[in-house]
Amino acid sequence: MSTVFAMRILLVGAGGVGSAFCSIAVRRDFFEHIVVADYDGAKAQQAADAVGDPRFSAIRIDASSADAVAALVRDKGITHVVNAVDPRFVMPIFDGALAGGADYLDMAMSLSQRHPDKPYELTGVKLGDEQFAAEPKWKAAGRLAVVGFGVEPGLANVFARYAADTMFSEINELGVRDGANLTVEGFDFAPSFSIWTTIEECLNPPVIWEKDRGWFVTEPFSEPEVFDFPEGIGPVECVNVEHEEVLLMPRWIDCKRVTFKYGLGEEFIDVLKVLHKLGLDRTEKVTVGSDKGPAEVSPRDVVAACLPNPATLGPNMKGKTCAGLWVTGTGKDGKPRSTYLYHVVDNEWAMAEYGHQCVVWQTAINPVVALELLANGTWSGVGILGPECFEPVPFLDLLTAYGSPWGQMELPA
8 A cells, every 4th residue: 555645753762662663664665754853862863873764864852842842843844753752751742742733653651640548449540541631632633643552552452452353252351461581691680671661560550440340450569470471481470560551452442351461570570679668769859969969860760870771782682572462251153262462572583683672672663563554544543542443454464564473372261
């Protein structure tokens, strides 16, 4: 299908995911230009230069300013803003895209806030609530915001729509299960994804959805289970974690329960618990001494600064990462069914083929595929839509055509 309009993309964020996005997009022809923007202008320039294509340029941006985003959208004739920075900046980038007159896509949604009285029972402000509250403005402007379209959330949500459309007549549970057997040589502790985001997800009260109860939360790391991941990864203990899929899937897919469980491992959980106990997971700034007098810093930012940049760990990483959705219920044939739909990326392959480690690469490929389907007119819409709002087969076919096939594993029902 040929492109129906000239897509001009503003990519906000030139870190691991943003740089991997560029390395994938450069091989496609569905867009006219990509402006890579970052608070660190040199980092943006490095990401743009790395692909060696005149369709890419770089600029500095303050992603905390909706006005700055809107001005850049207007100045560069941007049609689509892609948010590839951590979720602290969702709302100014989201608002700036609308103000500037562009469509929008992100890979994480606006942040949650705990219930003031019962933080481990009731939801407070949920992930994405701020964005969904703005939907009337997006509809009135005739603009589209595609929210939660990385790998998780993102591909997992596409799997949910595919299962509902083609595999199940009734769904009991949509259970996202994420696991890996990755090791990082030369480091005692080195997360393969943003530690800022990982702390946010793992130490917030995990959210669960049930049809007769709605959304509710539990204690962090609740309901541990061992899930046997495919393609040689094997059994990994998974625990409940706050994640966008649980907030998105029930809005559009008929089911009885939605969960998200992450294979963190005992060591990672212990580190997170210690950070929490010491208050080092906090985002509120504290005053510390420095050579230039008192300085205000966020403890979580300090933790992130002390750890290696995940984008640079690729050469030291070995193993595979798996993102997927475990669906249980009744199949189209009327019999009980239990199926795991998944996507596995081998780090050795990702490094050799693209020069990016597998976790950030797996996140980045999905928004590129989604943008191509929007550019060629296969997908369209207005308002605030999740990945499960679109036809899943074109996405899964194009993902495979990109050279990154998905898989399916039947489990005992």
